[in-house]
Amino acid sequence: MKKKIVLSLLLASTLVVASDYKYEISPMIGYNIAEGNLGMKDNGYFIGGLEVQANTLKSKLSPELSVFHSHHVDYKGGGNTNITRGAMNGVYTFDQANSLIPFAKMGVGIENISNEQANNNTGMFVDAGAGLKVPFAEHFALKLEAVYMAKINSDHAGNADSNLVALAGLTYSFGAQKAQTRAPEPKPAEHVQKEVTQEEVVITKPEIDSDGDG
DSSP: OHHHHHHHHHHHHHHHHHSEEEEEEEEEEEEEEEOGGGOBGGGEEEEEEEEEEEOBTTBSEEEEEEEEEEEEEEBTTSOEEEEEEEEEEEEEEOOOBTTBEEEEEEEEEEEEESSOBTTBOOEEEEEEEEEEEEEOSSSEEEEEEEEEEEEEOGGGTTOEEEEEEEEEEEEEEEEEEOOOOOOOOOOOOOOOOOOOOOOOOOOOOOOOOSSSOO
């Protein structure tokens, strides 16, 4: 039974690798660990969102658009805020190893704070992260990643505010694309030798009537 399960997983991962897809959509959920000076209760909160990635056969580097939201995040001193982030990243996908597909990402984004408190303000950020995908069917894979974000904050003497996010989700891939193949080069013309068959024509002369009786 165990052998059958292992073989099924290997077959599924092989199917995923054998086919390339133009698009990936990944619903994600996770937990955000916030820097202490941001004034968040418990210095952390849950987060959820969506990542959309476009792939091309010409490069392992793919653009990714992500949107994440946290609702009613509590402050230590009372009150709460909604936090919404949008980012554009470049994702580099490494070759598959042992049924795992590792990747790394980097980009820029903006974080919107609906209720700014304790120097926690809306602002731009840069991010960097890494993760892996575990295919389990032709179009589906488990996606795990960790992303570090440094938000520019002029209120903190030019120091960046840090957030570390651990995420897990499901990736759905679609839009199969075929590898471009070169047109076969024309072969040199082959010389066709024509064989001329000569047939011998045998002419038989009529026999002469020696006795004259016709």
